[in-house]
Amino acid sequence: MALGALWVLAGVLAARLAAEVLRTPQEERLADLDAWIGPNGVLRHRGSVYDDGAFTGTPFNGLVLKPLTRAAEQGLGLVWTFGTLLLVVGLGVLAARALPEPVTRRTRLLAAPVAVSLIALSVPVRETFTLGQTSLLPVLLALGGWWLAWRGRAGGAALIGLAAALQPAVLLFAPVLWLTGRRSAAYYAGGTFAAATAAAWVAMPADSWAYWVHHIAGAGLGEPMDSAANQSLHGALLRLGLTGPLEIAVFLVLAAGVGYFAVRRAVFYARDGQLLLAAAIAGCGAIAIAPAAWQHEQLWLLLAVVGRTGARTRDRYVWPVFAVLVITFDGKDLVPNLAWLSFVSDNIVLIGALLAATAVPFLSRTADAWAKPAPTGLLDRPNILLELLLIRIGYRLYSYVRSFAPDGRELAEGHGDQILAIERFLHIDMEYWLNHKVASIGWLEASMNFYYASFHFLVPLSILGWLYATRPAAYRKWRASLAFATLFALIGFWAYPLAPPRLMPGLGYIDTANGPQDFDDPKFGMLTGVSNQYAAMPSLHVGWSLWCALVLWRLAPYAWLRWAGFAYPALTTLVIMGTANHYLLDAAGGAVVVAAGIFAGRGLQRALALSALTRAASGPSSSGPPDSSGRTAPDRPDSARQPERA
Incomplete structure (x- = not known):
C-alpha cells in the first residue's frame, strides 16, 4: 500500500x-x-550556432540535435x-x-x-x-555508465564518454575509474569522448573552434557568467569582483584542488561499495570545476543525499535535508535576506556541491554508526543546523501557503460583515473606537505600528532559543505545538478568508500604517499585492503571543515572569485592533489554534514515546556492520574497526 x-x-x-x-x-x-x-532556431542557420550565444551546448550536442529540426x-x-x-x-x-x-x-x-x-x-x-x-541525459548516461563499468559490463565506459561529450566536466569520472583499477574503462570513456568530439569537429569545424577555443569550453555562452544561475567556481569568483588573468589563475588553482579531493573521495567511497555516493561526489566536483554550471546542470547534488553522516541520530538527517532543500528551493528562501549573507544565498548550490565533493564526512559502511547511530535522548539538544534549516523553510512554506489562500474580495468582505454582526450581537465590537483612539495619538500610533511589525517573530524565536539552550526536552514539545498551531492557522486562512477592518470599505477604519484606506491609491494596491491581506482569521499575532505566555507560565523560573508573560497576548490583542489589522474574534481564533496545537503536540509526543518503547523492547540487533561485500558481518572487537571517514 x-x-x-x-x-x-x-x-x-x-x-x-x-x-x-x-x-x-x-x-x-x-x-x-x-x-x-x-523555426528560427540557431541550429537551422547556416552560420555558427554560437553566433548569438543562445546555444550553450557542446558541438556534439548540436550535432545530435540538428536532425530534430525537421520534427520541430x-x-x-x-x-x-x-x-x-x-x-x-x-x-x-x-x-x-x-x-x-x-x-x-x-x-x-x-x-x-x-x-x-x-x-x-x-x-x-x-x-x-x-x-x-x-541536461538530464548526461546525468543518466554518466550514472548508468558508472554503474555498468563498475560491474565490468560492456558499454558502461562508452556511456560516460558520451555524457562527457555533452557535458565535458563529466570527464572527472575517468580518473575515478582509473584509480579504482578500471583502467580499460577509463581508456574507453576518454576514447569515446575524443571520438564524439572529433566527429563534431569534422561535421562542424567552425562551431567546434568557437566552443573549445574562442569560448574556452563554453564559457561566455548563454547568460552572463557572473549571474547567480551559474553555480561554478568561475561564476562565484566573477560575482566576487575578480576579473581577467587573476580570476582565471585563481579559478584554475581552486578547480585543481576541488578536482583532486573530489576524485580522491569518490575513489574511497567507490571502493567502500557506495557507488551512488561516489558518482554524486564526482558529479558535484564537476559542477564546481566547470566554466559554467547552469541550474539545469546541478542535479548531482541531489544524488548526494544518499551519503550517511553523523554518529548520532540527531545528526543523521542534517545533510540529506540540507541537500534536498538547496536543490529544491532558491537560495533566498533558505538564507535570511541580509546584505552580509547575500554571497551565501547567491552561491548556495555551489556551497553544497563543494561540501559534498570535498568536506562532508560521509560514513564508511564499516563504521559502527553506519547502521546503528547513537540514539538521541530527550535531554540531548537537537542539531542546531537542522533546526535552523527547518525553521527557515517552515517560514517560507508558511508565507507561500498563506499567499495562496483564497483572496476574493467579495467573499472576504462578506465574512467581515459576519464577524462584525456577531460582535455587535455579543456587544464586543470595540475595534472602531479603539482604532480611532490610537490614530488620534501620534506616539501611540507609531508605537503600535512598530510593535505589530517587530515582535511577531522576534519574541517566539527568542523563547525557542532559550528553550533550546536550557531545556531541550521542553524545546521539542513546545516547538511541535507551535508548528501545529501554525498549520491549523493556515487551514483557517483557506477555510475562512476574512477582510481585516482596515480593508472593509465604507466603515471608516483607519490603516495606521498607510493612512485612511483608499482602494484607488496605487501604493495601497502594491501593499495588497505583496501578500494575502485576507488571511486574518485566526490572528497568529495573538496565537503566537499566547503560546509565548504559556511557555513562560510553565517554565519561567520566577513567579513574576510567569504572570507578566500574559501581558504579552493582552497587549498584542489591543495592538491588532488598534491598528485595524484584526477583529477581537480573530484573537479568539488565535487562542483556539494554539490550544489545538498543544493537544496535537502532546499526541505526537506520546506517539514518539510509544515508538521508542517499542524499539527498546525489541532489543538491539545481533548483527554487526556490513563487510566490504555488503553482507552483514558479526560484531568485531574495537581493535578491528576500520576508519570511519574519508
Whole structure:
C-alpha cells in the first residue's frame, strides 16, 4: 500500500511538470529548445550556432540535435516533454538500484518513487522542463555508465564518454575509474569522448573552434557568467569582483584542488561499495570545476543525499535535508535576506556541491554508526543546523501557503460583515473606537505600528532559543505545538478568508500604517499585492503571543515572569485592533489554534514515546556492520574497526 501511494505521489508530481509545460502558450513553451531547433532556431542557420550565444551546448550536442529540426514543427514539444518524464523515472529507478548494500528488496522498491518525487521537485528538473534542456541525459548516461563499468559490463565506459561529450566536466569520472583499477574503462570513456568530439569537429569545424577555443569550453555562452544561475567556481569568483588573468589563475588553482579531493573521495567511497555516493561526489566536483554550471546542470547534488553522516541520530538527517532543500528551493528562501549573507544565498548550490565533493564526512559502511547511530535522548539538544534549516523553510512554506489562500474580495468582505454582526450581537465590537483612539495619538500610533511589525517573530524565536539552550526536552514539545498551531492557522486562512477592518470599505477604519484606506491609491494596491491581506482569521499575532505566555507560565523560573508573560497576548490583542489589522474574534481564533496545537503536540509526543518503547523492547540487533561485500558481518572487537571517514 505504501509503495502504491508513493508511486501515485511521484505520478502526480510528474504530471504537474508536464501540465505546466503543456499549459504554457505555444510561443513561450520550451524556450531554449525552440531557440535551438525551432523555426528560427540557431541550429537551422547556416552560420555558427554560437553566433548569438543562445546555444550553450557542446558541438556534439548540436550535432545530435540538428536532425530534430525537421520534427520541430510536428509536435516535438509534446514528445520532448514525455521523453523527459521517462528520463526522470529512469534516473530515479537507477538511483534506487545503485543504493549501497545491504538494502532490502522493500527498501529498493520504496526508494524508486521517493527518488522520482525528489528529482521532479528539484530546481534543475523544473528548469529542464520549462526551458526544454537536455541536461538530464548526461546525468543518466554518466550514472548508468558508472554503474555498468563498475560491474565490468560492456558499454558502461562508452556511456560516460558520451555524457562527457555533452557535458565535458563529466570527464572527472575517468580518473575515478582509473584509480579504482578500471583502467580499460577509463581508456574507453576518454576514447569515446575524443571520438564524439572529433566527429563534431569534422561535421562542424567552425562551431567546434568557437566552443573549445574562442569560448574556452563554453564559457561566455548563454547568460552572463557572473549571474547567480551559474553555480561554478568561475561564476562565484566573477560575482566576487575578480576579473581577467587573476580570476582565471585563481579559478584554475581552486578547480585543481576541488578536482583532486573530489576524485580522491569518490575513489574511497567507490571502493567502500557506495557507488551512488561516489558518482554524486564526482558529479558535484564537476559542477564546481566547470566554466559554467547552469541550474539545469546541478542535479548531482541531489544524488548526494544518499551519503550517511553523523554518529548520532540527531545528526543523521542534517545533510540529506540540507541537500534536498538547496536543490529544491532558491537560495533566498533558505538564507535570511541580509546584505552580509547575500554571497551565501547567491552561491548556495555551489556551497553544497563543494561540501559534498570535498568536506562532508560521509560514513564508511564499516563504521559502527553506519547502521546503528547513537540514539538521541530527550535531554540531548537537537542539531542546531537542522533546526535552523527547518525553521527557515517552515517560514517560507508558511508565507507561500498563506499567499495562496483564497483572496476574493467579495467573499472576504462578506465574512467581515459576519464577524462584525456577531460582535455587535455579543456587544464586543470595540475595534472602531479603539482604532480611532490610537490614530488620534501620534506616539501611540507609531508605537503600535512598530510593535505589530517587530515582535511577531522576534519574541517566539527568542523563547525557542532559550528553550533550546536550557531545556531541550521542553524545546521539542513546545516547538511541535507551535508548528501545529501554525498549520491549523493556515487551514483557517483557506477555510475562512476574512477582510481585516482596515480593508472593509465604507466603515471608516483607519490603516495606521498607510493612512485612511483608499482602494484607488496605487501604493495601497502594491501593499495588497505583496501578500494575502485576507488571511486574518485566526490572528497568529495573538496565537503566537499566547503560546509565548504559556511557555513562560510553565517554565519561567520566577513567579513574576510567569504572570507578566500574559501581558504579552493582552497587549498584542489591543495592538491588532488598534491598528485595524484584526477583529477581537480573530484573537479568539488565535487562542483556539494554539490550544489545538498543544493537544496535537502532546499526541505526537506520546506517539514518539510509544515508538521508542517499542524499539527498546525489541532489543538491539545481533548483527554487526556490513563487510566490504555488503553482507552483514558479526560484531568485531574495537581493535578491528576500520576508519570511519574519508
